[in-house]
Structure formats: C-alpha cells, structure tokens
Amino acid sequence: MEDCNQNDKNLVLPLNNESKADEFVMAVVPLRGMVMFPNMILHFDVGRRKAIMALEDSMRTGQYVMMTTQNDSKIEDPDSKDLYKIGISSKVKQIIHQPGGIGRAFVVGASRAEIVEVLEERPFIRAKVKILSEIPPEKNITNKAVFRHARDMFSDYLRLSPRVSPDLALGAREIKDPGQLADFIASNISFDLEEKQNILEELNQELRLERLLVLLAHEFDIIKIENELAGKLRNAIEKHQREYFLREQMKVISAELGDEDSPSLEADKYKKKLRNLNLSKENNKKFLDEIDRFAKMPSYSMESGLFRNYIEFCLALPWNKVSKDSLDLDRAEKILDKEHYALKEVKEKVTEFLATKILSKSPAGQILCLIGPPGIGKTSVIESLAKAMKRKFARISLGGVSDESEIRGHRKTYIGASCGKIIAAIKRLGVKNPVILLDEIDKMGKSFHGDPAAALLEALDPSQNKKFNDHYVDLDFDLSEVFFVATANDKAQIPAPLLDRVEVINLYSYTHEEKFNIAKKFLIPKQLIKNGLKSKDFCIKSQVLKDIIDGYTREAGVRDLERKIAVLMRKAAKKIVIHKSTHEGNISKIEIDTEELKKELGPRKFKKNKEQKSEVGVVRGLAWTVVGGETMPIEVSLMKGKGKVEVTGSLGDVMKESAKLAVSYIRCNSDKFGIKNNFYSNYDIHIHAPEGAVPKDGPSAGVTMTTALVSALSKTPVRQDVAMTGEITLKGRVLAIGGLKEKTMAAYKAGVKTVIIPAENECDLVDVDSVVKDAIEFVKADNLDTVLKVALVDSPSER
Numbered sequence: 089m090e091d092c093n094q095n096d097k098n099l100v101l102p103l104n105n106e107s108k109a110d111e112f113v114m115a116v117v118p119l120r121g122m123v124m125f126p127n128m129i130l131h132f133d134v135g136r137r138k139a140i141m142a143l144e145d146s147m148r149t150g151q152y153v154m155m156t157t158q159n160d161s162k163i164e165d166p167d168s169k170d171l172y173k174i175g176i177s178s179k180v181k182q183i184i185h186q187p188g189g190i191g192r193a194f195v196v197g198a199s200r201a202e203i204v205e206v207l208e209e210r211p212f213i214r215a216k217v218k219i220l221s222e223i224p225p226e227k228n229i230t231n232k233a234v235f236r237h238a239r240d241m242f243s244d245y246l247r248l249s250p251r252v253s254p255d256l257a258l259g260a261r262e263i264k265d266p267g268q269l270a271d272f273i274a275s276n277i278s279f280d281l282e283e284k285q286n287i288l289e290e291l292n293q294e295l296r297l298e299r300l301l302v303l304l305a306h307e308f309d310i311i312k313i314e315n316e317l318a319g320k321l322r323n324a325i326e327k328h329q330r331e332y333f334l335r336e337q338m339k340v341i342s343a344e345l346g347d348e349d350s351p352s353l354e355a356d357k358y359k360k361k362l363r364n365l366n367l368s369k370e371n372n373k374k375f376l377d378e379i380d381r382f383a384k385m386p387s388y389s390m391e392s393g394l395f396r397n398y399i400e401f402c403l404a405l406p407w408n409k410v411s412k413d414s415l416d417l418d419r420a421e422k423i424l425d426k427e428h429y430a431l432k433e434v435k436e437k438v439t440e441f442l443a444t445k446i447l448s449k450s451p452a453g454q455i456l457c458l459i460g461p462p463g464i465g466k467t468s469v470i471e472s473l474a475k476a477m478k479r480k481f482a483r484i485s486l487g488g489v490s491d492e493s494e495i496r497g498h499r500k501t502y503i504g505a506s507c508g509k510i511i512a513a514i515k516r517l518g519v520k521n522p523v524i525l526l527d528e529i530d531k532m533g534k535s536f537h538g539d540p541a542a543a544l545l546e547a548l549d550p551s552q553n554k555k556f557n558d559h560y561v562d563l564d565f566d567l568s569e570v571f572f573v574a575t576a577n578d579k580a581q582i583p584a585p586l587l588d589r590v591e592v593i594n595l596y597s598y599t600h601e602e603k604f605n606i607a608k609k610f611l612i613p614k615q616l617i618k619n620g621l622k623s624k625d626f627c628i629k630s631q632v633l634k635d636i637i638d639g640y641t642r643e644a645g646v647r648d649l650e651r652k653i654a655v656l657m658r659k660a661a662k663k664i665v666i667h668k669s670t671h672e673g674n675i676s677k678i679e680i681d682t683e684e685l686k687k688e689l690g691p692r693k694f695k696k697n698k699e700q701k702s703e704v705g706v707v708r709g710l711a712w713t714v715v716g717g718e719t720m721p722i723e724v725s726l727m728k729g730k731g732k733v734e735v736t737g738s739l740g741d742v743m744k745e746s747a748k749l750a751v752s753y754i755r756c757n758s759d760k761f762g763i764k765n766n767f768y769s770n771y772d773i774h775i776h777a778p779e780g781a782v783p784k785d786g787p788s789a790g791v792t793m794t795t796a797l798v799s800a801l802s803k804t805p806v807r808q809d810v811a812m813t814g815e816i817t818l819k820g821r822v823l824a825i826g827g828l829k830e831k832t833m834a835a836y837k838a839g840v841k842t843v844i845i846p847a848e849n850e851c852d853l854v855d856v857d858s859v860v861k862d863a864i865e866f867v868k869a870d871n872l873d874t875v876l877k878v879a880l881v882d883s884p885s886e887r
Contacts (some may be wrong), residue, residue: 460595463645492538740785
C-alpha cells in the first residue's frame with residue numbers, strides 16, 4: 089500500500105495566481121458500482137473511452153486524477169451531474185491496454201477531495217477540485233474504547249464471513265488512526281453504495297468511526313443469520329443424503345432377500361407414474377405425502393395394503409385423459425332422428441348444446457334434467473346423444489339411494505372403503521369427459537347416512553365441480569368436462585337446491601300416432617332381432633297395431649306396448665319351432681290380424697270410448713300423475729239429511745279443501761243457480777272420485793267439484809263430451825294449473841271434444857300437440873260462470 093502526499097506540487101497543475109493553495113485542476117474518472125477510499129489500491133478494468141482518455145492524460149502530465157462514484161450505475165455515459173461531488177484524488181500508477189479497447193488501470197488513493205467547479209465535459213470531464221481536510225478526534229478514553237471495539241468487531245466479522253480474507257485483521261491491527269481504520273473497514277466490507285459514500289463524505293474521524301460501527305453491527309447480525317440458515321440447509325441436505333443412503337441400502341437388502349414387494353421399491357415406481365400424470369401443484373404434494381407414508385409402512389401391515397390399493401386406484405384415474413368430441417350438428421341430428429321418433433324439444437336442446445361447444449370451445453356446459461312419464465325414452469335418447477358426440481357413456485341409477493357415500497365415497501381409512509359412483513364411472517370409462525346419466529334423481533332417499541341429493545349439489549354446479557372432492561380419493565378432481573344429464577318422473581320430488589342447478593326439459597306422453605310410428609320404426613324391428621325372427625316370418629297389420637295401442641295398453645310411454653308385441657312374437661316363434669320339428673319345410677309367414685290378436689292376447693282390456701249420455705252430478709275432470717295425464721270423473725249425490733259433506737275416493741287434504749270451497753261458493757250464490765237457500769240444512773252431500781284405491785290430491789279439481797255440485801243441486805245434466813281442470817277461489821275465480829299438456833292428452837285419448845281450461849293457461853297451449861289441438865275445442869275460463877255455461881246442458885237458473 090502506497091502513501092501519496094497531497095502537497096506534492098510536481099504532481100498537480102496549479103491554477104492562476106488568484107486560486108487557493110488547496111485547489112487544483114484534475115481530470116475526473118467516474119466509478120460505477122464502487123467507492124474509493126484514501127490509501128486504497130485499486131485495480132480495475134476501464135472500457136469507457138472518456139475514462140481511458142482521462143487516465144492517459146493524468147499519466148502524461150503526471151497529475152493526480154479525481155476518482156468519484158456515479159449516483160446511478162445504470163448510466164453508460166455519465167456527465168458531471170451524474171457524479172457525487174466528493175471523491176478521492178488519486179495517483180495513476182499504470183495503464184495496460186488490452187484487446188477490444190479495454191484498459192486495466194492501477195490507481196492509488198490519496199486524499200478526500202470535492203469537485204468545486206466543472207471546467208469541461210469533453211473530451212473528458214475536467215474540474216476544479218478542492219482537497220478536503222479531516223477533523224481529528226479528541227484523545228480521550230471514550231474514543232479509544234470505540235476504536236478498539238471497532239477493530240475487535242471487524243475481527244469477529246472476518247472470522248464469520250467466508251467471503252473476506254481473515255488476513256485483513258492483521259492490517260487493521262497496524263492502523264492507529266480512527267479515520268483511517270474506518271476507511272479501511274468500509275473499503276473491505278460489502279456495504280450498500282450509498283452507505284459507503286456517506287462514510288467517505290464524513291470528514292469528522294470520530295463521527296465516521298461511530299457511523300461505521302452502526303453499519304458493521306448491522307452487517308454482523310446479517311452474517312450471523314446467513315450462517316445459521318446455511319447451517320440448517322447443510323443439516324437438511326445431510327439428513328436427506330443420509331435418508332437416501334439408508335433407502336438405497338434397504339433396496340439392496342430387499343433385492344438380496346428376494347423381497348420384491350418392498351414398500352420403498354413400490355413407492356419409487358408410484359412416484360415415476362405420478363410424474364407422468366401432470367397433476368396440479370396441490371394435488372401432487374398431497375399425493376407425494378401419501379406415497380411417502382406408504383414407503384415407511386411395513387409390507388406385512390394391514391394399513392400398507394389399504395394404502396397400496398388407494399395409491400393404485402388414484403394413479404389409474406384419468407386425470408388428464410379426454411376423448412375427442414364429434415361436433416357435427418348434421419351427424420348428431422341424423423343419429424337422434426334415426427334412433428328416436430318425436431322428442432323434438434330434447435333433440436333441439438342437444439343440438440343447441442353442440443352448437444354452443446363449437447363456438448365457445450369451453451369444456452363446461454349445461455346440466456340437463458329430463459322430466460317426464462316412464463317409458464318415453466329419456467334414458468335411450470341420452471345414449472344416442474353420447475353416440476352422436478362420440479363420447480363414452482355411463483348410467484348411474486340413483487333410485488332408492490339413501491347414503492351420501494354412494495355419491496362422495498368413504499374415507500380411505502375404513503376397511504372396505506370405495507369411491508362414489510361418479511368417480512367409479514369415470515375410472516371405468518378411462519376419460520374425464522364422458523356423458524353421465526343420473527337416472528331417477530327424484531327417487532333418492534334420505535337417512536341417517538346422509539342426504540345423497542345434497543352430495544350431488546357440488547357435482548352438478550359448474551362453478552364448483554372443477555374441484556370435486558370424493559372422500560376416498562381425497563384429491564380435487566375436475567368434473568367440469570363431464571356432460572351430466574339427469575332424469576326424473578316427478579319434478580315435485582326433486583329438492584329445490586338440486587333443481588336450481590339443472591336445466592329442465594319436460595317430456596310428455598306420446599300421442600296415438602307417435603306410438604304407432606314408434607312401434608313400426610323401432611319396437612317391431614328391435615323385437616324381431618331379439619326373438620330371432622325375420623320380417624319374412626312375422627307381420628303385424630297396421631290396424632292390429634292400432635288396436636293393441638287402443639285396446640291393450642294405456643300408458644304415457646311405450647313399454648307396455650313393446651311387451652305386448654314381444655308376447656305376439658314369442659308365440660309366433662314357438663309355432664315356427666314346433667312346425668319345424670314336426671313337419672318338413674318352413675311354416676308360411678305368420679300374420680297377426682284382428683282374430684289372431686284376440687286369440688293371443690285375449691279380450692280387449694280397454695273399451696272404445698262410447699257416446700255417453702249427459703248425467704246429473706257427474707263431471708269429467710282431468711288430472712296429472714307421474715305416469716302421464718288421466719281423466720278423473722267426480723260424482724256427487726244428494727241425500728236427505730242435515731248438511732253433512734262426505735268426501736271419498738282416497739282424496740288428499742287439498743282436494744278436500746276444494747270440496748269445502750265449492751260448497752261455500754254455491755251457498756253464497758244459490759239464487760244465481762236456482763238452488764234453494766236451505767239445501768245445506770236439508771241434504772247431506774256425498775262427493776266421490778272413482779278408483780278409490782288410488783291416492784289423489786291437488787287444487788285443479790276445484791272447477792270439477794263445483795260443476796258437479798251445481799249439477800246435482802239444480803238437477804241439471806252435465807255434457808259428457810266436456811272435461812275441465814282449474815283451481816277455484818271463494819269468489820268464483822278460476823286459477824292456473826300445471827301439467828296442461830298431459831291433461832289435454834288424456835282428454836284426447838278419452839274422446840273428449842271440449843276442454844275447459846283456466847284463462848291464465850292460454851300461453852301453455854303452445855306446448856300442446858297439434859293433433860290434440862285439431863281434435864279438441866279449448867274454452868278459456870276466468871270465472872265459474874263461464875265454466876258452468878259451457879259444461880251444463882241448460883242454464884240452472886232457467887230450470
């Protein structure tokens with residue numbers, strides 16, 4: 089280390105006669121990312137042209153150079169305004185030019201100096217520089233203690249820091265000056281640039297050393313924390329290496345003993361498979377923890393077997409496997425039309441869904457719920473949908489399910505635990521985007537095992553099912569790409585929160601013509617194959633098929649019709665087999681005509697609707713059931729008595745209230761209908777709904793009961809070609825009802841010519857089949873006066 093005297097006049101270029109003795113003109117060299125201190129020997133590479141020219145000029149003139157730091161190290165070509173004013177006047181000892189225009193400079197710091205005035209910026213910075221004088225400390229015991237403490241703390245720092253040579257402690261021991269000690273320590277420790285500059289600018293040696301002590305104490309704390317962290321990391325690495333070594337030893341021992349079922353060996357295989365699944369970060373971490381737990385278990389333990397089954401099950405799930413959709417609308421429509429007759433609304437919804445997927449490319453879609461009577465093809469149309477989309481299909485039957493674990497699975501810690509039906513179906517199909525049919529969701533139960541309908545809420549909610557959590561899997565599984573479709577017979581039996589998550593499509597009973605076409609195009613060909621017959625062996629005439637529909641079946645769907653066709657084919661198959669075994673050659677084609685039909689199926693079960701006479705106190709009502717619409721006659725009889733009202737026919741509370749409303753309305757309006765005011769005290773009234781074993785309830789029989797009562801009390805016959813439905817109020821208003829399409833279908837099948845409906849239900853006529861509209865006259869009534877005027881043969885008041 090070389091000491092440079094600031095008063096060496098041969099090394100400076102003096103100013104004019106008016107200049108002060110401690111001011112000199114010097115070239116200025118900017119330093120980037122470092123601060124120079126007095127007596128500091130600096131070797132550094134110089135790449136900037138201005139800095140090289142300044143150093144060369146200093147060498148040529150023998151003059152000192154001003155070394156000062158940039159206040160922003162990002163600036164490539166700094167001006168004087170980009171430099172700190174205080175720096176170090178230094179002596180340039182050597183410049184070595186290297187290839188590429190880079191120079192290596194050897195500079196020795198002399199004294200603190202300040203730029204007083206910038207004289208020029210080009211070709212390099214030249215400024216008037218003032219040499220600064222330092223303020224020496226007072227000689228007292230406090231300063232001496234501070235000096236020793238700083239030197240000892242620096243020695244402790246060097247002992248802890250691996251980045252600084254411990255030999256610097258010897259250099260610090262030889263320094264006797266507090267200011268010089270502060271400069272020496274600051275130049276050898278990695279303080280922030282601003283902190284070093286503050287040390288440089290402090291001229292009071294006592295304050296400079298105190299300021300340095302604060303920074304040194306802070307840096308000492310940092311290095312201690314760094315060493316603690318490094319020790320913990322080193323211990324963790326050593327522990328990991330030790331565990332790895334022990335596991336490798338266990339593998340070798342297991343291999344030598346021929347124990348191929350070692351949990352640790354299996355765990356390694358599972359981890360390799362896990363890496364190929366590309367699970368989410370959270371799922372991957374949880375799965376790894378389970379595998380690590382398994383690796384530590386003894387191979388002979390029962391828990392090890394449970395965990396092995398669990399891990400293999402989860403690895404087999406299709407976390408990222410999908411089947412490619414076929415989004416061809418024309419193809420989908422052709423498949424649906426080929427395999428199903430009618431069901432226009434369902435087909436439209438399916439094609440709309442496909443069109444939406446084509447445009448949005450979004451995996452999440454609708455969750456449909458088909459609600460309608462049994463036997464109309466709800467399940468089979470969804471199978472056709474899956475076929476049209478080229479997706480795999482699974483049907484989950486929920487009828488009678490009353491255990492939540494059927495949907496969400498059991499905890500894996502239980503013996504015999506298994507996943508829920510949804511995850512089981514996805515695993516079986518091997519893709520995460522199948523079509524899953526949730527059949528009969530209205531027939532789920534509730535027990536002390538939980539509510540399966542509530543467990544379905546998460547699976548059927550597009551905003552939640554991306555992270556469906558089956559209790560057995562215990563990892564978030566993405567169900568957003570599954571196309572869920574539910575079916576039900578009775579909308580009222582579906583819990584409201586579950587119904588809110590699905591888009592309902594109502595399906596209705598088939599008309600006579602629809603049943604005929606379904607039988608011709610689908611049922612007969614299907615049963616021919618099923619019974620081993622060919623079209624040349626068996627034939628049903630069209631009129632006979634219509635007779636089967638009208639006289640041997642009465643249903644919303646076609647299941648019973650298919651059974652009747654199957655019965656005829658089985659009998660025909662028996663005849664063919666017997667003929668072959670007893671005669672030579674084939675029997676001639678078996679053709680079912682009217683006589684053959686009676687012979688095989690017996691007498692007609694349901695008679696044709698005959699023209700009935702108008703009767704007093706008998707009115708044909710309309711009702712809706714889960715198996716479709718039905719006609720429901722209401723009969724009223726009067727007997728001498730004291731006003732007792734008897735209601736029979738297995739009627740529910742709502743229908744009984746409708747009967748009370750009807751009686752009260754007639755008592756209030758008896759004069760209008762020509763009924764004696766004292767009828768209530770002179771007669772007992774008996775209201776009956778036939779088929780008494782069948783439970784009946786609902787408010788829509790209100791108009792029927794009122795009409796029957798008015799007819800009986802006024803002795804006015806009711807037209808038997810009229811049917812009606814509607815709820816009543818105490819003031820005689822007719823209110824809207826539900827299930828209009830099914831009820832009108834029942835009226836059509838019963839041969840009714842006129843149907844009275846509430847005026848508020850006029851908008852529902854859009855859904856009624858055109859065949860029904862053509863055959864029936866609809867009367868819209870908003871009060872009972874309109875109902876009675878149409879339904880009764882004569883006006884009661886005129887009789």
